[in-house]
Amino acid sequence: MFVRWSAAIAAAVLLSSPVLLQGASAADKPTDPQIAHIAYTAGVIDINAAKQAQKKARNKDVKAFAADMVRDHEAVNKQALALVKKLNVTPEDNDTSKALSKQASEKLAELDKLSGAAYDKAYVANEVAYHKTVNGALETQLIPSASNAELKSLLQTGLKIFQGHQQHAEHVAAELK
Amino acid sequence: MKPGRLATIALAVVFLPMVVPAHAATIQIVMENLVISPAEATAKVGDTIEWVNKDVFAHTATARGGDFDVMLPPKKSATFVLKKAGTVEYYCRYHPNMKATLKVEP
Numbered sequence A: 001m002f003v004r005w006s007a008a009i010a011a012a013v014l015l016s017s018p019v020l021l022q023g024a025s026a027a028d029k030p031t032d033p034q035i036a037h038i039a040y041t042a043g044v045i046d047i048n049a050a051k052q053a054q055k056k057a058r059n060k061d062v063k064a065f066a067a068d069m070v071r072d073h074e075a076v077n078k079q080a081l082a083l084v085k086k087l088n089v090t091p092e093d094n095d096t097s098k099a100l101s102k103q104a105s106e107k108l109a110e111l112d113k114l115s116g117a118a119y120d121k122a123y124v125a126n127e128v129a130y131h132k133t134v135n136g137a138l139e140t141q142l143i144p145s146a147s148n149a150e151l152k153s154l155l156q157t158g159l160k161i162f163q164g165h166q167q168h169a170e171h172v173a174a175e176l177k
Numbered sequence B: 001m002k003p004g005r006l007a008t009i010a011l012a013v014v015f016l017p018m019v020v021p022a023h024a025a026t027i028q029i030v031m032e033n034l035v036i037s038p039a040e041a042t043a044k045v046g047d048t049i050e051w052v053n054k055d056v057f058a059h060t061a062t063a064r065g066g067d068f069d070v071m072l073p074p075k076k077s078a079t080f081v082l083k084k085a086g087t088v089e090y091y092c093r094y095h096p097n098m099k100a101t102l103k104v105e106p
């Protein structure tokens, strides 16, 4: 049941605990058009957060990190769009994408209320948590569920990008202390 | 041919190998799909390392000890001439999960 998994991922985003995702069963398997939509949405969310950071962040490492996020996620999403076009797949909106977007806009509003060093810290902390959650979803659900080999391989590259960003965010977070 | 000129040629032949470093090689290291390969490379002082970035993402080759910090824009290559011997661990600043080792022999 796909809806149940969506609820799980939403909860995971909320609690920043990817462990929750592991409870999902094989029956929750999203389809390739849904996976493409989720992966693309995950990228868009991080780009939007980074664009907010480019305006609000004060620390230069945080600003640079935000610019890296925009650059990388735009590059991944460009590849994703090229792939779905090539495969003639139409990304399909779904409850997981919707839940992710809803959580993200709430987080964006929450971060918008902060400023200065408090904003910088909260943005970077959320980046660590968000990338961790997406990594968990990619590893335990999206990659194993993908049936097209090219989509699977793009998701695997996406996972390495997200893992890299998580480590990068952790470094920046450590510097802010 | 004057004997003096012959001597010059002879000297040049003898000394040429001493002027041009014998092993000035260029070693290629590829970055593709966020993987550096080979992850372990061996080179000599004076050799050139050429990193080839095949990704659509920007990477860096950044030595932990600060010996080098080479920028690799998407689909571009960049080089660095090795100046000192030792084992250098390097990584990508944007994606610290990209790691590799360079063994530089004297």
Ligand SMILES: [Cu+2]
Binding pocket: B057, B058, B059, B060, B092, B093, B094, B095, B098
């Ligand atoms: Cu990189």
